[in-house]
Amino acid sequence: MNKEEIFNTILLTCRTIFNDSDLELSFDSTADQVDQWDSVTHIQLILEIEKSFNMRFSLGELQKLKRIGNLVELVSEKLSEA
Amino acid sequence: MKLEKKIKLFLENVPFFYNLEGTPIDSGQFIYEYNKIKLHLYDNHLGSIVAIQLPKDYQYIICIIACMDLGITYVPLGEDYPEARVQQIKKISEFGFKINVGMYQNIVTRETKSIAYFKRTVNREPVLYILFTSGSTGSPKGVEISRSAYENFLIWLGKEFRVTKEDTVLNATEFTFDVSLVDVGFLLNSQPTMVMSNFKNDLFCLLGEIEKYKISVIAAVPNNFSLIFKDEIMARVDLKSLKYALVAGSRFSENLYHNFIKYVPHTQVYNCYGPTEFTIYCLFKKLGDNNDVEKGVVSIGQPLLNTHALIIDANSNIVDNNVIGELVVSGPQLMSSYKGDIKRSLEVLININNLKYYKTGDLVYKTSEDYFYMVGRVDDTVKVSGFRINLSDVDSYIQNIDKVLDCVTLFIESKDNEGVLVTYLILDGSISTSEIKSSLKLVMPAFQIPKYFNKIDKFPLNSSGKICRKTLKNNFLSG
Secondary structure (H helix, E strand, O other): OOOOHHHHHHHHHHHHOOOOOOOOOOOOOOOOOOOOOHHHHHHHHHHHHHHHHOOOOOHHHHHHHHHHHHHHHHHHHHHHHH | OHHHHHHHHHHHOOOEEEEOOOOOOOOOHHHHHHHHHHHHHHOOOOOOEEEOOOOOOHHHHHHHHHHHOOOOOEEEOOOOOOOOHHHHHHHHOOEEEEEEEEHHHHHHHOOOHHHHHOOOOOOOEEEEEEEEEEOOOOOOEEEEEHHHHHHHHHHHHHHHHHOOOOOOOEEEOOOOOHHHHHHHHHHHHHHEEEEEEOOOOHHHHHHHHHHHOOOOEEEEEEHHHHHOOOHHHHOOOOOOOOOOOEEOOOOOOHHHHHHHHEEEEEEEEEEEEEEEEOOOOEEEEEOOOOOOOOOOOOOOOOOOOOEEEEEEEOOEEEOOOOOEEEEEOOOOOOOOOOOOOOHHHHEEEEEHHHHHEEEEEEEEEEEEOOOEEEEEEEEEEEEEOOEEEEEEHHHHHOOOOEEEEEEEEEEEOEEEOOOOEOOOOOOOOOOOHHHHHHHHHHHOOOOHHOOOOEEEOOOEEOOOOOEEEHHHHHHHOOO
């Protein structure tokens, strides 16, 4: 799976979790830019992405995430390790 | 011990701080910045009221303790407060000076006199701080808390918790929320290491901080814990260091109670209760006995040191055990008044048996063992993440937006979450949710802005012709 495919999977997951089918994100998007991205939806989002890609992130990995692009990179790295 | 003596002791034993970036701040740097701020306040602002609007970091604590030290009344402001809100608060509190980031940097980098300059004794103002809380008509209320009120709280804190220099406290709350003064209290009482949490909305970050810094003490809101207590999250974290969890600010659910036992059985958990008007907490329950839960409600325990709590009916008569009524509290931690608002102060302060009591607006009952259980509110005030929000107040802001004909805001809770604000709107024309939120961000703090806005043609009415909130809630929950 390439990074664009990973991004699209994450985007679809975000649209479901944030209940916004028109949501547009980029690699540079951050939580602050999305109204519905709060403490509740953040946890839902991470757990759903873990399920989608069949992986688990460590706390250290999660703490480094600042942008959607970081998440794409992290998923990509873990997929290539598998 | 007087507050000024505690501060002197603290300054002689300043612990390590970890700032928002995780950088250690040693006592030398802390004292250097502290003395600069204190000198500036001493030279220019004795006898006046000072507002603090800084990021939630150690510099905020420096300013708070410097104000406490000099007896300057301070007003905490959120960094994200819109200017309109700051001006409202300025008008009510009459603060004459505001420390913001630019001002702070300016003060700590300029040349000043040496610390030996402090010679005069200062006349300390009796009001320690003025904390603003939601009003009901678009105007916030400024709660005046005295030095002696906080001193009583500090005595209780010192007696109840065995926190020492070896402990590490995580500051997880904003300084506009009085629970942050629990952390300041631990600093003044016993100088533990202090970590300034950077978690915002990311609870994985909070968990990471607890693990990384081996946090032993945390004062937080229920949602900080209820959201993380899941097998798939707890399996990746080690919370063995956590000695005390002080939980307050909104409903402590039975589900959360059982999850604390399941996931952190070694942690001593406290369910604490207190309105801003009574200096942080006024009742508390040290969880771990047969009185913890009754009929699905987690006890708020018993009054803390020197506090009296009664339950009254609509005629201000004291009710019997197991009868629901309004909780009223009295004691040294009671606020002085709402700043500049005698009318509102008189509405909530009543005399019973020659003692002044504060009417909390919370519906409670008490068992024969003298444990209190909270079951609801007498008005439409709710608590979200520790912040008290009056729903009528929220509506009054929304109704001022162009194209909004009418609105009603509801607080909707689910089993696991503390609840969200949902507004139903009748519009005259077209306006998007983001446009509404943008308008509100100009006049009210973020925590007061509803999460969801639903447009509706007309409100459902009940048999007496009032808006049927129950129908709206059911509609929302059924999706």
